[in-house]
Amino acid sequence: MRSFRRLNAPHAAGQRAIRTFVCTNPKCEVHHYGEPPVQCYCGGIEFLRFDSKTESQHWAQLRTLEKRGRIKNLRRQIPFALYAVGPEGQKIKVTTYIADFVWDDLDGHQHVGDSKPEAGVDDLAALKLRIMEAQGDRVELLTGRFATDHIDA
Ligand SMILES: [Zn+2]
Secondary structure, eight states: OOOOOBOSOTTGGGGGOOOEEEEOOTTTOOEEESSOOSSOTTSOOOEEEESSHHHHHHHHHHHHHHHTTSSEEEEEEEEEEEEEEOTTSOEEEEEEEEEEEEEEOTTSOEEEEEEESSSOBOHHHHHHHHHHHHTTOOEEEEESSOOGGGSOO
16 A cells, blocks of 8 residues: 655645636647636637646646547546445445546547646555545556656556
């Protein structure tokens, strides 16, 4: 079981939390920072909302891999139920982990990625990631400017 480097100052990450709106036009996908735009330069009016610039940058990197055909079926904000074992051995849903990104590699294996601005996680995130791993879904931590070669595609 992995251990995770903990963030001592949970609010430090928030300083970089600049909302980002990514144009959904596949030929554009320009990032707009801060306030939600009314209209994109391309004329598009639909946007994906990201809570941080880091997360939107990770999305852009994964989208590049998807467009190059190295990964497929990229999606975001995917819920996973987290279970505990009850006294009778039954599965009990305790909470939900929302994955930032889920994609499939070319062998059809599912990957789960969690976007973090720092090389560390807070206590709640660490707990959820450990339960995910115990359930057989190892979450890949995407931090800072992760190299796309790092993705096992
Ligand atoms: Zn656009």
